[in-house]
Amino acid sequence: MAEHITIGDVAPRVQYVADGVQSAFPYPFPIFAPEDLEIRLDGALLSGGAVVSGAGRSDGGTVSLAEAPAPGTRVTLRRRLALARLTDFQDNGILRARTLNDELDYQVAALQQVAEDVAGALRLGPADGGALTLPARAARADRVLGFDSLGDVTVFDRGTGSLGVPFPGGVPRTVEDKLSERLTARDFGATGDGVTDDGPALAAAMAAAAASGRLLEIGEGTFRTTQPLTLGEGAAGLTMRGAILYAGPAGTVALTLGDGAAVRNAAKRYEGLRVLRATISDWTDDGDIGLLLRNLDASLVEIRQVEGFTIGVRTLGVERGFEDTTLILGRIGNSRIGLDIRTETAAGWNTSVRYIGGHFTIGSTVNVNTDRFGVRFSAAPGAYVAHNRHLFDGPNFELRAEGRPISGIPFLSEVSSRAVWVRGLRMEGCSPFVARHTGAAQDHVYEVAWASQAYEVDVDYAPTATRAGAALRRFHQAAAFREATREVASVANLRAARIRWSNTEWGFERLACLSTNVAGTPATIADFALPALDGYGFTDRGVVLTGGRGLGFVVDARGCRDFALAVDADAPRLLVMGFDAAGNLLSDGGVPLVLASGQSMAWNATARWWQGTADMLDATFARPQVVRLAPQVAFAIIGVARIGADYEVRAMRLACDPLHAPPLLYGLPDLPHGARALVAEAAWDPPSLAPGATSQINLPLAGARPGDFASASYSLATSGVVFLAQVGATDVVTVTAWNRSGVAIDLGAGTVRARVVKT
Incomplete structure (x- = not known):
């Protein structure tokens, strides 16, 4: 060094x-x-x-x-x-x-x-004096080492109950009793090596947990089983650190938690659930289920991974309800139905459940020609169908359907589900639909946080659907803008908006008058959107719809499919008429062209319109009314009609998604309804007028009636000549040129115009 x-x-x-x-x-x-x-x-x-x-x-x-x-x-x-x-x-x-x-x-x-x-x-420790000395080898052989009442080292017989715990008030007991607090699958011979058939050992462990009311733990490793497994309601819960690898027969449930029948599986805690199928199912058998949860109530379930089954996870109400439970969802992969929310009997329900997370994903090569769905609401034939109040927070869907002739849709409702709210949903490679409704589902709210192609996601209503009313919040496309409401038209006071069309007929500003029995052979919008009809009654606040009468807004629906109608009336009945791009009436062709929220729509062959099957009453959650038009409907009349009994209508308003600004059609040459003023014009060359002389011309003006206010004008300077107008006959306005000066006047050729205003 x-x-x-x-x-x-x-x-x-x-x-x-x-x-x-x-x-x-x-x-x-x-x-x-x-x-x-x-x-x-x-x-x-x-x-x-x-x-x-x-x-x-x-x-x-x-x-x-x-x-x-x-x-x-x-x-x-x-x-x-x-x-x-x-x-x-x-x-x-x-x-x-x-x-x-x-x-x-x-x-x-x-x-x-x-x-x-x-x-x-x-x-x-520093405060302890002396020394701790091990007992002699022979004395400690096959014994348990511990501490006596003075804290000195001693030994205990494994078969005695004198083993204590190092805490004040601890109760001495046997080692076996202490260890039995924690019931594990390995206690029954399960290996977790992924090769040995651990099915019998797992079944025995689950039976023991259910019989003793203990929590079962399945430790680290892969526990292969060739038989379906069930953990009964008697068990306190289940904790999994490893995975169950199911290699048993197809068409069965790999792992069932809870009993069926009328047993209430309450206050349970299932953690770390992980169930894998040894080979991915071909998705042809709905009985092929990875994890079945039955009759859970006020429980907490954490699912880490379920993969490879036709149905990944099913929650089921059987003679009892599945409710008030929180599911923490992990990865649910390679299943045709990721999560199936289902009822089995008329006495079982599935309601008020919270779902956190969830990654529903399909491999790119898995059953590529088969439809797949992330979450399904379903019921067995005759079972309870009003699934309600399900809240999803942040689910993620990668369904590998984009560009393929199959459906890959996050949500599928086959029942009358209500109050299903989904927040922060993500869509990757899905169909351009966030949900498909095949039944009477309504009051669903889908909040799309992100979609991979930023496409115009929508809700797909199958031909069997009988309700509309799903709210779609597309936060991936100008969320704040789309959350607002655009007013298409409003008549705030029908009594003030009435138009005296003739001595017996009445019209209304912005509205078309409708009849349940239009004369002749009507075929187009103009044949049905009448400017006036008789038979309306009036009160101090509104108009009374009597037999065969209705009122509606006429809209251009080529760029907008959804409208919302609000009506202030006693018991109004919704009506909708659809027309194609040429303005021709679309009748019932076996497929509903109109869906509505809160009620079904039925075809009225006499009136040739779709009408609600129930009155729009607050008690039935049908006011205001959402209307969904089929793609082939280019123009529509949306309003109300008298179906069963006379009723008063005081105000009407029509709105739509603010992304659209559909035109309201009225006061047009081919659709004169809804306009209080009518105009006409013609070329005219009046003769030279001597002092005090007059000259007249008759202008055709459809809708003009004796008693209407009329005025006229001329396109050239008219100093000294006054133009007067009057409705001398139905549909004719007579215009008079009167020379009030003291000299002859020749105005020359020009255009004469007449305007009629109805009271």
């Missing part, structure tokens, strides 16, 4: 976690020679392949390994000295300071090594 080293207060041990790149590791403590440094990789002693530099330096040195350890390897460097005296001083010899310092440094380094070793040993 070139210089004397100093042994400082530095621990003679250092550790590193390798990153796969670093091969040189410093040590901050001194060593006397390279062989004084011990090198371990993940606890294994390294006997070669390293160069140690810095021996004899006070600040330590560096170890350079021949190869960088793999990422995550724990590298341990520590000083290990031989605890021996290596030198001796001669009697009456020269005592050199350097030699003495080296000896003292070695002793200090050795003491640091001993202190490091002792730090990891079990020892008495």
